[in-house]
Amino acid sequence: MKVRQSYEKDFYAPMPTEFTINMRTNIFWQFYRFLVINYKMIRMTRFH
Numbered sequence: 001m002k003v004r005q006s007y008e009k010d011f012y013a014p015m016p017t018e019f020t021i022n023m024r025t026n027i028f029w030q031f032y033r034f035l036v037i038n039y040k041m042i043r044m045t046r047f048h
Helices: 018-025 025-045
Strands: none
Touching: none
16 A cells, blocks of 8 residues: 655646636636526526
8 A cells, every 4th residue: 555645746736738727818718608607597597
């Protein structure tokens, strides 16, 4: 059995790729996701 040490590489989150960073800062992508999430919420509240 391998002994795990604190603060090893396995415990850190991976670095986001350049594509991920661009999508997080792209205003058009954010607006699209905003619309999709709102649509899902409206659909859920109508039928429950």
